[in-house]
Amino acid sequence: MYYIRLQRDGWKLKYSAPDGEGDQVTVFERRVNDHWTLRKLAHAGLAHSAGRGVYFDTHELFNSRTGEVISKMDWEWAELDGARLIWAAKGCLHSGRLDAKGLRNEKVLHDFSPMQLEKLAAPY
Template identity: 35%
Template sequence: MNTKQFPARLHLLIAKNNDNGIVIRRGPSKQVCILAWDRSRNTFTVSQWLKGRIYERRSDISPSGKYWIYFAMNGKWQSEAKGSWTAIARAPWLKAIELLPKGDCWQGGGLFLDDQTYWLNGCHESLLTTKEIARNKSYQPKNQYGGECLNVYFNRLQRDGWNLTTDWKQGQWHLPTIFDKKLLHGWKIKKICHAQVDSPPGKGCYWDEHELHNQNGEILTKPKWEWADWVDNALVFAEDGCLYKLTIESFNDLSEAQLLHDFNSYKFENRQAPY
């Protein structure tokens, strides 16, 4: 039996128009913790846990940070939610204000088009609705990337300023898809997105690594950065269950990485949403 313990796995959603963010913390593999990140004070607050899986690459946060959309699976296929579902909730909570049962793990999740409307990825049933937000049934993303995580994730990346630098074709397994984003002083970050069935230990079938490039041609490989983005004029990244940031000092100089938070020690607890 493999008893090796892996660090918590982290993925972040960053609100565009305020100082809020959501941390999706996975670990152990069938438990997920959602935390609020107040970026103005750099505080992290646990909201709720789920015994199951949240597909972070099919999730999104509204520009104001008031709502978020996520796709989840707990395998309770005879339940009202049919074992897997897309939910819209008041960030950073899990309790749905709009609940859309799916019943399988194809498609699911979606993207916010603005603070009041969202696009839903694929066909769902409807169990709970709200007047706070509305689904745009006519919208379709410009690009299509299959029936799982990548269709939401790759469209979200491009919406948020990442440039697709490689061709993508349906069924493109084992060939990484690469995005980049320009930073300060000629620096560029590359996000190398893997999709494979025989992923390394501790990784899912979808996993990312990163590189930093400067204008002198120097390349800094960051294979352990599982998430990274330009946030509040700093480069923020997740590595080994911890969140760090560094600043770009000049065309060839980076600051030392500063630890923002260590997420490894969290344990499951039952918590209720305040609504």
Template identity: 40%
Template sequence: MIIMAKLFPARLHVVLASNSPRAVVFRRGPSKEVCTFLWDRKSDSVEIGQWLKGRIYERRSDLSPDGKFLLYFAMNVKWDSETRGSWTAVSKAPWLKAVELHAKGDCWEGGGLFLSKNSYWLNDRYANSNNRLITSSLVKQNKSYVPEGQFGAEDTGVYYRRLMRDGWTLLRKEQYGKWNRATIFSKELKNSWILTKVAHEQVGSPEGKGCYWDEHMLENKVSGSQFIFDDWEWADNDGDSIIWCSKGCLYRASLKSKKDLGERMLVKDFNEYKFEAIAAPY
């Protein structure tokens, strides 16, 4: 493995399968390179998927309930190509090779959510048959589904709905200034712990974080213990554990105590990876 000299650690985001221990980790860095990984949360084994020279909008992405299919929105700015520079794809997780492919041509909307293990909602009000480049019998777009609520058309329109589908409660919205607003979510975990997620939508955000970034707080309703983690870029629960990403690394810790986290265990350090061409096995 070739170690990269980096000013900033890799950026990580994770999508979890709701009915399977499978998860997909998106690793971004440098800014125009991203790689996918398959994480088995039962064994904590991690295997590499594929790299893309471009950008995957991880907050507009989703994983099927059984963890077999990945839905993602990507851009490589090749505007004269068949995909017109951006596209939504459904692939076999953790690979990026499309089994269904929708050309986009811009970054308005894009991505979507799984409605079942093989049906999905496409976040594109203007999609038409001319945009559909690859069709598969493995999955099917639900064209009649209309999502509830008003959350915007880009990252927030998919990400916030995914959070609420997966057990997060939307608490409130806050405005920190003209260009920085946030939506606050919470999730009840094991042993009286509550995880709070502050989802920022900020223009000119802290260096390296992008326009959309999260902060987290963990508190216990019984003991009153409270911890603020502004370096946790992603966090969720996994059974009796809390799992999170920070500075290019994936961690987990037990929630058996009501006063403190259990021993912090490093699942994987993703900082040492460098782009390589990897072909999907299908």
């Protein structure tokens, strides 16, 4: 369902392949502007680092004019909001804009890291 939803929301399925470490990686892309493409690497498998589940996403930025790839392995989620790029990493929600030279005007929109889960007894 997740991959179908991504495609419904404008992500283009590019390919799926083993990553050499036991995971299957499916790559989706969204064009940001004339220079940059946002890639979502959807990982599925048992070979993962601590703090990640069996299914997780990483991201990278690809410059189609220069071939430059900027890996964003700590981005857990990323999406376009109009011309603005937004992403979640290390408990914070961030935003920025991509121009010909790369990611600019980065800022933290909100830091969620102080939040803690609260145990609630049913009924809620």
